[in-house]
Amino acid sequence: MQSYVTVIIPVYNNLKTLKKCVNSVLSQTYSNLEIILVDDGSNDSSENLCDKYCEADSRISVFHTGNEGVASARNLGIKEAKGKYIAFIDADDHIDPEYIEKLVSEIEKENCVMAMCNAYDVRDDDFSERIFSKSGKCSVKEFLEDTFYCRAEGGTCWGKIYRTADIKYMFRSYNYCEDAFFVVEYLLGCKGYVSIIPERLYYYVRREDSITGAKKIPDLADALYASEGIRDLCIDKFPKFAKCANAFLVNNAFFVYLNSCHDQGPEGERLREKASDVVRKYRLRTLLSHKTTFKTKMACRISFVSYGLLSYLYGKIC
Secondary structure, eight states: OOEEEEEEEEEEEOOOOOOHHHHHHTTSSSOOOOEEEEEEOOOHHHHHHHHHHHOOOOOEEEEEOOOOOOHHHHHOOOOOOSSSSEEOOOOOEEEEETTTHHHHHHHHTOOOEEEHHHHHHHHEEEEEEEEEESSSSEHHHHHHHHHHHHSSSOOOOEEEEEEGGGGOOOSSSOSOOOOOOHHHHHTTTTTTTTEEEEEEEEEOOTTTTSHHHHHHHHHHHHHHHHHHHHHHHHHHHOOOGGHHHHHHHHOOOOOOHHHHOOOOHHHHHHHHHHHHHHHHHHHHHHHHOOOOEEEEEHHHHHHHHHHHHHHHHHHHOO
């Protein structure tokens, strides 16, 4: 008999994409689903579309809230979830028909704490492959170290399936990097293995007006605060990850500095100063670690010379 899976979809003004997203879930080859739509105070009629889906399919439930943010919406979904497993899907995105079936098969076959797949980045009509990590089974420790050192991209909450009973911590109330914090806390509380299947089964749709597309100063600040929070958590409770959590913080400080350069106002200047303070504080120990990636080591070296040069090279490469 199929295990019960809860799919949680936070919705905020996603009228243009919601139908494709929900239909991709309804079309799954895996049928034993509970689908929770959390309308986070939408005002573009996507809230009405949620209600119509609820009326049309008994597997769908809808919760309407004020605009409290994506973290709060996902947390409500977790509290209401009845499934043995939980999957998160963003309302901008959609999934392959075999997404749930293959992830459930993997997590049960390998008896692991989390299973994940690779993805496609979708921008307009262009598709590009997004490889998160090397395929296969690895320990939680190895997966976290690869994520912290940016040898793998493990910090998205989507593209994965989780054991509901192992979710001990909710999403933190950040607008950016909240999913990385969730994945890290989930895995820090688990013992066992993570399994990565090579197929690209998730379609991540990039919109310029989304949080990740717009890169607004308050959202970038959240990325830095969340990264600091992850480092502090590791130092306080999981010291064996403290060194690699420093590297994660430095990488995100570079990201925040370089992506805030479009804002030359006082808010942007203050954020860049904070990010550069973080880099100055931790770059040497990050540079000296043999596990740090070549890209991060180069960024650390260039930062000793000139942030202007670093910004120039970042613009050329990225």
